[in-house]
């Protein structure tokens with residue numbers, strides 16, 4: 001099994017296990033605590049998703065093999081594996097539990113939010129591939145491309161927050 005497939009499977013298993021624990025064992029008054037954990041997880045996920053493409057902008061401008069380039073490789077790998085990946089798993093697990101427990105499963109705003117969060121997860125996958133490409137000095141994308149990609153998670157985040165707070169439909 002390829003390394004990235006293995007990591008994706010581990011992420012899915014941890015998400016499912018976390019959700020199963022919460023569904024089987026729900027302490028009284030847990031909803032607001034889980035919502036707080038959900039918000040902590042999404043803030044961490046978003047912090048990484050906003051910072052990582054900024055690193056790519058600087059990395060794409062650095063010469064391959066230079067000291068800066070090698071430093072960016074370490075920063076990118078750590079940011080992805082220590083913050084972004086676990087934060088995404090926690091955001092999904094707590095978010096899905098909130099959707100179930102809060103009775104939002106058939107709400108239109110949640111469906112729209114899920115579509116956007118799936119898009120955000122796809123961008124996450126794209127950034128993971130970019131971390132591997134930069135690590136092997138194989139990035140082919142321009143500084144301009146990474147500047148543009150830097151704005152994508154921001155746009156998704158704005159829409160997601162409006163949907164979940166305003167719940168317009």
Ligand code: HEM
Nearest residue numbers: 039042091092095096098099102104117157160161164165
């Ligand atoms: C990963 C999949 C996600 C699912 C399934 C999910 C689902 C949910 C649900 C059901 C709630 C509870 C709403 C309520 O109690 O009124 C919630 C709260 C919240 N979610 Fe998510 N969410 C996810 C990801 C995200 C992301 C990526 C963001 C931000 C970029 C986000 C931001 C928030 C915020 C700010 C709240 C608190 C809203 C409030 O209390 O008014 N969520 N989420």
